[in-house]
Amino acid sequence: MAKVIDGKAIADAMMNELAVRIESLKSDHRAPALAVVLVGSDAASEIYVRNKIRRCEQLGVRSIEHRLPETTQQSDLLGIITSLNNDEQIDGILVQMPLPTHIDEKRVLNAIRPDKDVDGFHPVNVGRLSLGEADAIAPCTPQGCVTLAKSVLGPDLSGKRVAIVGRSNIVGKPAAALFLAENCTVQMLHSKTESPQQLAAQADILVVAAGRAHLVDESWVKPGAVVIDVGINRVQQPTGSKLLGDVDFDSVTQVAAAVTPVPGGVGPMTIAYLLHNTFQCYLKSVG
Ligand SMILES: NC(=O)C1=CN([C@@H]2O[C@H](COP(=O)(O)OP(=O)(O)OC[C@H]3O[C@@H](n4cnc5c(N)ncnc54)[C@H](OP(=O)(O)O)[C@@H]3O)[C@@H](O)[C@H]2O)C=CC1
Ligand SMILES: Nc1nc(=O)c2c([nH]1)NC[C@@H]1CN(c3ccc(C(=O)N[C@@H](CCC(=O)O)C(=O)O)cc3)C=[N+]21
Numbered sequence: 398m399a400k401v402i403d404g405k406a407i408a409d410a411m412m413n414e415l416a417v418r419i420e421s422l423k424s425d426h427r428a429p430a431l432a433v434v435l436v437g438s439d440a441a442s443e444i445y446v447r448n449k450i451r452r453c454e455q456l457g458v459r460s461i462e463h464r465l466p467e468t469t470q471q472s473d474l475l476g477i478i479t480s481l482n483n484d485e486q487i488d489g490i491l492v493q494m495p496l497p498t499h500i501d502e503k504r505v506l507n508a509i510r511p512d513k514d515v516d517g518f519h520p521v522n523v524g525r526l527s528l529g530e531a532d533a534i535a536p537c538t539p540q541g542c543v544t545l546a547k548s549v550l551g552p553d554l555s556g557k558r559v560a561i562v563g564r565s566n567i568v569g570k571p572a573a574a575l576f577l578a579e580n581c582t583v584q585m586l587h588s589k590t591e592s593p594q595q596l597a598a599q600a601d602i603l604v605v606a607a608g609r610a611h612l613v614d615e616s617w618v619k620p621g622a623v624v625i626d627v628g629i630n631r632v633q634q635p636t637g638s639k640l641l642g643d644v645d646f647d648s649v650t651q652v653a654a655a656v657t658p659v660p661g662g663v664g665p666m667t668i669a670y671l672l673h674n675t676f677q678c679y680l681k682s683v684g
Contacts, residue, residue, distance in 0.1 A: 399624075399653040402545050408665035415676055416456050422683070423457065429679035430459035431489040431515065431671070432481050436474060436500065437467035440631040442493040444640075445667070452668050458675065461487065471500045475508050482510045488682055489515035489675035494567055512681065515674040518567065526574050534674055538606075539572035541666025542625045543579060546602050549623050549655045555580040560600035562586045562593065562613065562643070568606035568627055576602070593617070610641040614648040624649050624656045627663045 419429065431453060435446055446462065453460035463477055474492075481490045490513045496502050511521040517536040525533030546554060559581045563569035573583045584600070586593045597603055597617040605613050606627035618624060628643025642659030649656050657663055 399650040400549065400655040401650075402548060402623075402625075402655050402657045402662060404541070404545060404657055404662040405665045407544065407548055408541075408669035411669045412452065412456060412672065415672060419457055419676065426683045427486065428457055428459050429489075429675055430461060430487045431491070431675045432461040432463070432487050433491045433493065434463045434465065434474070434477060434481075435493045436465045436469050437497050439493065439495060441629045444629065444664070446493065448664070448668050449671060452672055456672060458672065459486075467497050469497075469500075471504065474500060474505060478505065478508045482508075482513065485682075487513065488679040489513055489671075491516050491671065494518075513678060515671060515678060516567070517571065517674070523566075523571070526571060529578055534677070535575060536567060536571040537670035537674060538568050538627060538663060538667045539575045540670040540673075541663050542572050542604050542627065543575050545625055545657055545663065545666060546623055550602075554602070557581045557601040558599060559583045559602045559604065560586055560597045561604045561606070562597065563604075563606035563608070563627070565606065569604075572604055572606070576604075605643040607643050609643055611645040612643050614645040615652045618649050618652050620652045621654045622652075624653045625663060626657050626659050628659065629664065 433446055433449060435442055450460050481487050490509050492505055496505060506518050509519055511519045514522055514534055517534040522534045526535055559576045561569050561572050564585050564587045569585065573585055576583050584596060586596055594617045598619050600619060600622060602623045603618060604625045604627065608628060610630040610632055624644055626642035626644035630641045631638050632641050640660050646656060646658060
């Protein structure tokens with residue numbers, strides 16, 4: 398049976414450290430502030446926003462939410478981003494993805510000030526990460542994946558073979574950049590990949606971000622591998638709705654050395670790195 402990686406506990410420890418640092422700056426500076434913009438409703442985004450608000454409260458970070466209807470015009474959304482950009486009291490801006498189809502995601506991401514882009518999705522930050530520059534704001538979920546892998550394998554991931562299922566701009570691609578920066582050998586798998594199971598089964602670290610409930614079973618996993626499940630799929634069951642990962646946990650646990658659960662794995666780490674990135678932006682802002 399594989400070890401279950403406790404993302405919740407690792408995130409809690411990170412947050413406790415951050416809370417101490419925030420508290421120590423409180424007497425001399427304003428509190429850090431994070432703004433979230435949610436257009437329409439998306440199950441995974443709702444969960445994210447709810448947990449983000451809770452963490453902000455725990456840490457003494459000011460949390461600002463803009464919940465806009467599905468029918469919001471792009472120009473109105475851009476107007477809100479401009480006012481958040483210009484507000485010197487705000488350190489981080491996060492616009493929930495996906496956006497409704499009538500809104501141009503690229504225009505929106507481009508509009509966020511790179512130094513407030515706590516998601517790390519602005520082309521400037523994507524470029525900095527891809528160039529391996531130290532001051533890049535790196536996306537939260539991929540940072541969480543690296544930290545979870547290190548919690549099992551230790552701080553040096555050099556030479557590890559990493560397979561990533563999914564090539565989205567928000568998870569798969571930045572995860573590849575971060576594992577490459579850790580000197581791993583990285584392979585990307587996606588919906589057009591032939592025999593993905595066979596390729597995945599060569600990996601020491603398997604990261605799954607496909608958005609398909611229970612896509613990955615033990616046939617994808619090398620014995621002794623570390624499996625990181627990013628998927629958040631809300632499925633309806635007779636007993637109510639339930640969160641399922643992209644990994645069939647009961648199957649994979651038979652062969653892997655360690656697996657992240659859903660919930661309680663990558664999700665809490667994403668929130669932890671969101672607060673971490675916000676704090677970094679805050680430090681730059683208050684000097
Ligand atoms: N826990 C967390 O903190 C977070 C969780 N998530 C969750 O992670 C999942 C992925 O999110 P996101 O990256 O935005 O998803 P996207 O839908 O943007 O991308 C999915 C990717 O998976 C690939 N894919 C789909 N089906 C298969 C398949 N059968 N075999 C191989 N590859 C496949 C797609 O390939 P192609 O490009 O060819 O279409 C695509 O690259 C979702 O469940 C999301 O809710 C997301 C962000 C944070
Ligand atoms: N611009 C943008 N950035 C994102 O990072 C982003 C996004 N848009 N859109 C939606 C996805 C999804 N996502 C989640 C983050 C945390 C949990 C999370 O807290 N999960 C808990 C859930 C526990 C629970 O409350 O049930 C867990 O897995 O344990 C879930 C999902 C971030 N995303």
